[in-house]
Amino acid sequence: MTNILTHWDEVYQNKDHAQVSWHQEHSAISFDWIINITHKDDAVIDVGSGVSILADNLLDKGYTHLSLLELSPTAIQTTQARLKKYTNKPNFYNENILDFQSNTQYDLWHDRAVFHFLTDEKDRQTYLGKLKQYLKPQGYFLLATFAPTGPKECSGLNVVQYDVDKITRLLGADFKLIKTTAEAHPHPNGSTQNFNYFLLQKTSDQ
Numbered sequence: 674m675t676n677i678l679t680h681w682d683e684v685y686q687n688k689d690h691a692q693v694s695w696h697q698e699h700s701a702i703s704f705d706w707i708i709n710i711t712h713k714d715d716a717v718i719d720v721g722s723g724v725s726i727l728a729d730n731l732l733d734k735g736y737t738h739l740s741l742l743e744l745s746p747t748a749i750q751t752t753q754a755r756l757k758k759y760t761n762k763p764n765f766y767n768e769n770i771l772d773f774q775s776n777t778q779y780d781l782w783h784d785r786a787v788f789h790f791l792t793d794e795k796d797r798q799t800y801l802g803k804l805k806q807y808l809k810p811q812g813y814f815l816l817a818t819f820a821p822t823g824p825k826e827c828s829g830l831n832v833v834q835y836d837v838d839k840i841t842r843l844l845g846a847d848f849k850l851i852k853t854t855a856e857a858h859p860h861p862n863g864s865t866q867n868f869n870y871f872l873l874q875k876t877s878d879q
């Protein structure tokens with residue numbers, strides 16, 4: 674994990690943000706699912722938010738308790754500068770999700786293309802411990818990962834691909850699956866990358 678911050682920060686320093694493989698013009702699935710299951714004053718966190726447009730779309734919709742957590746200082750600063758026109762500003766956390774500490778419990782935890790980089794079982798369990806600790810009872814976990822038919826690596830890093838069986842087995846009885854869908858994400862270079870989206874609800878009451 675020691676070089677992971679440098680790795681990601683160099684990506685955002687050196688690449689055109691509209692040309693990175695995960696770039697989206699609009700985070701259509703995430704946005705639609707979030708606005709369908711949450712209220713505008715719910716606490717929503719986007720983990721590994723990068724420079725995603727999802728924040729702008731939720732702020733435009735009137736969301737008032739948005740938090741953005743991201744490892745790369747360059748990505749956080751870029752997002753902060755872009756969002757400065759909003760009065761309903763998000764909370765920014767420039768840190769590693771594996772070290773995250775919070776006084777807040779969230780109604781919805783969004784992760785697109787971050788969890789799948791955790792190839793180490795210990796890191797996955799740390800992440801899932803944070804998720805369970807900081808998600809409200811009945812709160813939602815909206816996760817997007819590469820599908821088994823998708824890439825095996827991204828940005829030079831290995832990933833773990835997930836389908837519904839694998840993710841529900843990993844999350845166990847603390848979460849129930851609400852819905853899932855597949856997406857062929859258009860890479861800026863013209864190819865596509867297969868993603869799976871999972872909407873899960875925390876079942877435990879702590």
Ligand SMILES: C[S@@+](CC[C@H](N)C(=O)[O-])C[C@H]1O[C@@H](n2cnc3c(N)ncnc32)[C@H](O)[C@@H]1O
Nearest residue numbers: 681695721722723725744745769770785786787
């Ligand atoms: C593939 S990008 C996806 C960005 C964004 N979620 C999106 O959909 O546009 C992965 C992001 O996760 C961030 N990241 C990777 N590992 C992280 C960690 N352990 N904690 C916080 N952020 C992390 C990276 O800096 C990068 O911005």
